[in-house]
Amino acid sequence: MSVEAIKKSCVGCGACEEVCPGGLIRISGGKAVIDRPELCWGCASCIKECPNGALRLYISPDAGGLGGRLGATQAGEKIKWTAYLADGREVVVVTDSRESNKY
Ligand code: SF4
Numbered sequence: 750m751s752v753e754a755i756k757k758s759c760v761g762c763g764a765c766e767e768v769c770p771g772g773l774i775r776i777s778g779g780k781a782v783i784d785r786p787e788l789c790w791g792c793a794s795c796i797k798e799c800p801n802g803a804l805r806l807y808i809s810p811d812a813g814g815l816g817g818r819l820g821a822t823q824a825g826e827k828i829k830w831t832a833y834l835a836d837g838r839e840v841v842v843v844t845d846s847r848e849s850n851k852y
């Protein structure tokens with residue numbers, strides 16, 4: 750799996766760097782850089798923590814079409830996950846972070 754950093758949306762806050770369990774993200778020139786994308790196992794922690802929606806996780810071609818991506822935004826305890834499918838559709842699922850270990 751791998752993550753895309755959207756440079757124009759990144760404010761260089763470092764939240765993604767801090768949360769990545771594999772240490773795969775670093776801040777360079779005020780922007781997030783995915784250092785070793787081939788080692789990403791798709792935990793989605795970085796996209797969940799990004800305050801600006803600047804990270805997207807590539808999803809399986811079978812699920813989202815080639816180039817489909819998953820983004821996330823948080824509002825309090827609610828996390829809004831948006832799958833941006835290759836055909837232009839957007840599919841939204843909202844979860845509650847207090848129940849995240851339930852799924
Ligand atoms: S999805 Fe997980 S492993 Fe991959 S870059 Fe983000 S935090 Fe790191």
Ligand code: SF4
Nearest residue numbers: 759760762763765799
């Ligand atoms: S958490 Fe988001 S805004 Fe902050 S450095 Fe990472 S990609 Fe940029």
